[in-house]
Amino acid sequence: MDRLKLLVIDDDPKTVKSLGRILDNIRPLWTLTWADGVRTGIKLFRENNYDAILLDIRMPVEDGFKFLEITSQEIARTFTPLIIETGSLEKGWKAKALRLGASDLIEKPFDIDETVQVVESLVERSRNHRSLFEQAEGLRELAENKNRELEASKFSFLIRLAQACEVRDQTTGHHVVRVANLSTFIGKVVGFSEEHLTSFYAASALHDIGKLGIPDSILLKQGPLSTEERMTMELHCQIGADLLSKSHSLELVESIIGHQFPSQFQEDSTLQMARAVALNHHESWDGSGYPNGFAARDIPIEARVVCVADVLDALTSDRPYRKAWSFQQGLAFLSERSGKQFDPAVVQICQDNQSKIFELLESPTLYSKETVVAA
Ligand SMILES: [Fe+2]
Ligand SMILES: [Fe+2]
DSSP states (O other): OOOEEEEEEOSOHHHHHHHHHHHHHHOTTEEEEEESSHHHHHHHHHHSOOSEEEEESOOSSSOHHHHHHHHHHHHHHTTOOEEEEESSOOTTHHHHHHHTTOOEEEESSOOHHHHHHHHHHHHHHHHHHHHHHHHHHHHHHHHHHHHHHHHHHHHHHHHHHHHHHHHHOGGGTTHHHHHHHHHHHHHHHHTOOHHHHHHHHHHHHTTTGGGGGSOHHHHTOSSOOOHHHHHHHHTHHHHHHHHTSOOSOHHHHHHHHTOOOOGGGGGOHHHHHHHHHHHHTTOOTTSOOSSSOOOGGGSOHHHHHHHHHHHHHHHTSOBTTBOOOOHHHHHHHHHHTBTTTBOHHHHHHHHHTHHHHHHHHHSOOSSOHHHHHHO
């Protein structure tokens, strides 16, 4: 091993000089840096990259253990081999040094062949470890990037799907995106994690996906619905949930493609959440909603949030059959129906964050109206 940078921490200049002289002969390209105490050693170690450290234990002021105590984590992280110089070791010192991260021990006065041999084999081992570690890090980063890419494309695909449904009913403007914005903000106040919020954004945008299965004559009707029409309209919750349920035809697809999808493919947590929201977003806190008449905490929290965001956005938007309500009128409606149609805690969040909610209802959406209409 030709080139090698060695840090020697030793209070005795004679030891270091004689080591330097001998190394000059047999390893002329080795660079030897001398630190005469622990503090200088720490400073040099932190400011430079050394291939190995030789450390004396018996030193005045602070001993070698002090160096080990302070730097053991950095030593481990940088895979730097640290060799203890031993003159006479007291009982327990060897174990203590090894416990603190020393790689090996060599005796003083130095047997130069042994010293070179120990240093070179430790440096080689540490270089191998470091390169394996870097390879593993590289692979981990690659996998993480791939995962993020997949997540982003799934997210974008789901939002586009939600948008696609809305193209059919252009009277609602950008309802799905506003409901998603509003729901996600409320979810954040409720305490959803970042990961949960990402899924929730897509799930809330998809709340009305079941309207794809409602005939135009009912979905686009300008005026009140008959009882029968209303019952058909209410089916959009179940239709949406069915659409977002597990696909049962994957086995057949797999046999045609000749490739097996990973098992979690069928249990995607975002789709599970979207299914729960689609099914339950018209349930009421007091059990008077549809399709199942669930009440209170039997309704998933995500659906309770979307229920409030959905109604607030619908009320404060223009519809062909009525003008938009003011934001304050919308809030008053939420309060009046709190504990009946709506989860009181969710209504309270809207009351406590009025300016943010108003801003979200008014803010421009991700997709321009032109894009949606042209599509
Ligand atoms: Fe709905
Ligand atoms: Fe809606």
